[in-house]
Amino acid sequence: MLEHTIHGDISGTPVLIAHGLYGSGRNWGVIAKRLSATRRVITVDMRNHGHSDWSDDHTYPAMADDLAQVIDHIGAPMDVVGHSMGGKAAMMLALTRPDTLRSLVVGDIAPVAYSHSQMQYIEAMRAVDLAQVTRRSQANDQLAALGVEPALCSFLTQSLDVAEKRWRLNIDVLAQNMPEILSFPEVSTTFEGPVLFLSGAASDYVDRSYRPKILDLFPQAKFAKIPGAGHWLHAEKPREFEQNLTSYLNTISGAHLT
Known part of the structure; x- marks a missing residue:
């Protein structure tokens, strides 16, 4: 099972955060701590990152299964937040194990293949x-x-x-699997739950031309941008990212917004 940290002990639907390529759960510590004032938050180290196990298999079906194991262990469903590579893994989770999540927030990535390299x-x-x-x-x-x-x-x-x-x-292994990391598997299912695609206004990772593909897979998808933020929007604009995320999760929960 992935190495994970639980922040807070408040009841209700927990939030699981899946970091991006070259990251770790530690990168999300400040945001997780702030979010844990009103909800339980789980940060994970994705496979081949941080303190989690290493594997030659670094595909999105494998990463989605990792996330499902954590959620099954702690208790489903969860609101799942994923950035970049973690966003693709979270999308794959929603498409293959929709029972594990209530809603999905995807940080600056789309379910498409990218031509740039990391x-x-x-x-x-x-x-x-x-x-x-x-x-x-x-x-x-x-x-x-x-x-x-x-x-x-x-x-x-x-x-x-x-x-x-x-x-x-x-x-x-990350280098060997870079083609898989940059791609996204072909899937025939859809996720009918609420989804927010939250991107940086200065980023080109979620181009408007990708919206038909996104809506094919996620018919309830909504879109929002953070002004002045690039691809690493949670690091560049952490307060704005947190505010957008909290507002969306409160809306999903039917909570009163203050």
Whole structure:
């Protein structure tokens, strides 16, 4: 089972958060803590990330099954939030195990194949001289010198085990599975529950041309954008992301909005 952390103990429908490529549940700690004031929140480390097990299989059906195991263990249904790779895994979960979730929030990704690669970050992490790293800031400096933007330097090094001088990412398997990560499986089912596609206004990951495909799979889908945010919208605009998420979940719950 995926490594996971439960934040809060409030009754009601819990929220499960699935992070994106190269991330971990730790990346969502601040947002999870704030959300846990009104609902129970579960953050997971996806397979080949963080403290979860490593596997040669890094496909979306496998990742969706991982999420289903956590939900089945804690108790279904849940509201599921997924960003990027985690968003695709969450969509796959909704399409294959709709009994596990009440609603779905997809962060800046669509159920389509993308042509861009994320290999540049793997090459940058491989190039870091971990033997010379005794503080996370030193790895940040090396990544910055390799051309990684500052916000992503800090994001990536949250998955660095400084003491063990290793990445808590199965970099080789992620590289081998990059075509699968960038794609999305062909499915013939639909998810009839409520879905919010929340994207960054400065991102091109959820292009308007993708909407017919999205609506084919998720007929109840709604769309919203966060001004000034790019693909990493939860890191760039955490308060705005949290506000949009809370408002949507409250609407799903029929709660009074304040």
